[in-house]
Amino acid sequence: MAYGFISSLYGGVEIGTCDIITSTRLITYGRVGGNLMGNADFAAAVADIRTRDVYEMGANDSFPNLCWRFNTMNRGGTTVLYGYFDGYTQYGSSYRQVMSGVPVFVSGQTTGTSWAHVGVYNATIRTNPGSTPRNALVILWSYDMPVEGAYITTSWTVSVSSATSLDSWLLAYPTSFGVIPEDPYAPGGISEPGGGDGDFDFSSTDIPIPALPTTGAYDTGFLTLYAPSANGLKALAQYMWSGTFDPTALRRLVAEPMDVIMGLSIIPTITGHPATTPATLMVGNISTGVFMEQLTEQYYELDCGTVTIPPKWGAYLDYAPYSKLSLYLPYIGYVNISPDDCMRGEIKVVYHVDMLSGTCTAYVYCKSNRGTDGHTLYTYNGSVACPCPVTSGQYGSLITGALNIAGAAAGIATGNPMSIATGLGSIAKTAIDAVKPEVQRSGQTGGTAGLMGIQYPYLILTVPRLCTPADQDKLVGYPSYVTVDISDCTGYTEIEVSHLEGMSCTENEALEIIGLLKEGVVF
């Protein structure tokens, strides 16, 4: 048997190989511990054990499934015991039942001359002499019997690992399991072939814009939303400050009568939304007699439409990092998106608006020229509600909020242009545009600020200005990477690779030809 490390039965982790122990190599002995052997027999057994890798205990002991121990002789260290069967493993003077099919990993640190682990082995063993050998992950540990009949183990520190897989044990006890990392500087090296196993499937699944929520606070009945006109609000104010309004009736519902007014805000709208129905305003189930439109929906969707993004140069300059694309989204601000996501395709912006909270979510749906599916690639949220204070407290909050928004500055350069330049070392001529710093075009534009802003989205496309000298195609050509029959080449051509065959020239002439083709020739 090789005192090496073995194939795992779990997870396919290969940690080494060793011989498979067959039953012919198993020797049956009586119990070693417990003084069942005579001294001479014991000594003979010890001597024999020392020459063998595995031995098997007899089945006539009081531990019917105590079946195996392994010999490694005078090897110290951390002991790992493992059992896989419906049986018992022994360590120290205790026995631990091994659950069927469930590995139990136990480690122990021995002192003195006692069991010590040296390796994990893949082997076939028997639970008893008459059973069929079974594959197992087993441990060899050292064995030294100093005296007749004495238990081998002395001081044990046993810990039970919570790990349930060999992989975990390999990580926890690397020295025990002898996991040796590869030496990258060894003569054999560690490089290996690989790759080329992609599925080459570039199809994609559409990620559509989600539908409006079907559940909202508006469905609870604890509140009602109205879309009053200015005159309707004035009528409400007159009612609440008039003698008709009885605050005591409301005090059965709320502490302060004004608490029935949960909020008043200005929300942007589109044709047909919000949907409303005529109603009499009810405050705390008290009819005010004021007529106004009651909202029949909490959410609405605004489809801002689609903008196509045709290429300007029909070259790599149309894409990142040379071209830049920003979107202005009402009530959100300016956001950067990648031109790679939509070049030669289109962009669609859809808003979902919650009229109760004033929250809006903008979806940016992009379709490029690759494939037919588009994807919701960007999602941003903002606030469309412009609060209208109805109490002094609300007015104070409104002013404070406006001051906080005003403090957010615009025009700040963001990003580190040097980090961009580092990655573009080989793209020399057009790198200048790519390393220009990003500039923040706006601060916060939600709420009241958004109400005063532009109410439709728009694109900002920054495209480099190409500089093309006359006859560039004839003098230096344009980039290419195709395999051609050289006979089909016309004009200025640089041929990167050509294994010249069928040539009658000398070697030096062939080298000169290859060099000239690489530098560029005119056909």
Added chain:
Amino acid sequence: MTIILQTNTSETRAVTKNLTTIATKTGTLRQETSIIDPVFTVAGALSDFVGCNYCTVADFGRSYFVRNIRSIRTGLVELTCHVDVLSSFANEIKANRGIVRRSQSADTYNLMINDGSLTCYQDPYILTEPFPDGFTGTTFVLAVAGG
């Protein structure tokens, strides 16, 4: 042996040369010379060689660039030549295949390949495009307790 003295008006990297014959010299090769970088000593007036920058030697199966013309003495001119490998082996070259890295031909080049060769000015275009629709109005929204 025949040496055709020519004037080449094409660039040196042209596979097919535009040649004009100046004179044809016939003689015997009397001394050793390389067929890659031959040096010919040719009898003739120097004026016969003025304007000669190219020659073809059928016996060598090659065409040559004339790199130097040296008058040895009256009536004897020395031509130092180097083989024009492109013209000499044009047909054999064209029988091969290769990967083109740069090309003049629109059938071959692809401007989507980023080799950093396109030059740009520092001032970019800033283009804006609005979306067709946006928010068109506003409304008050009043939230009240109860219903």
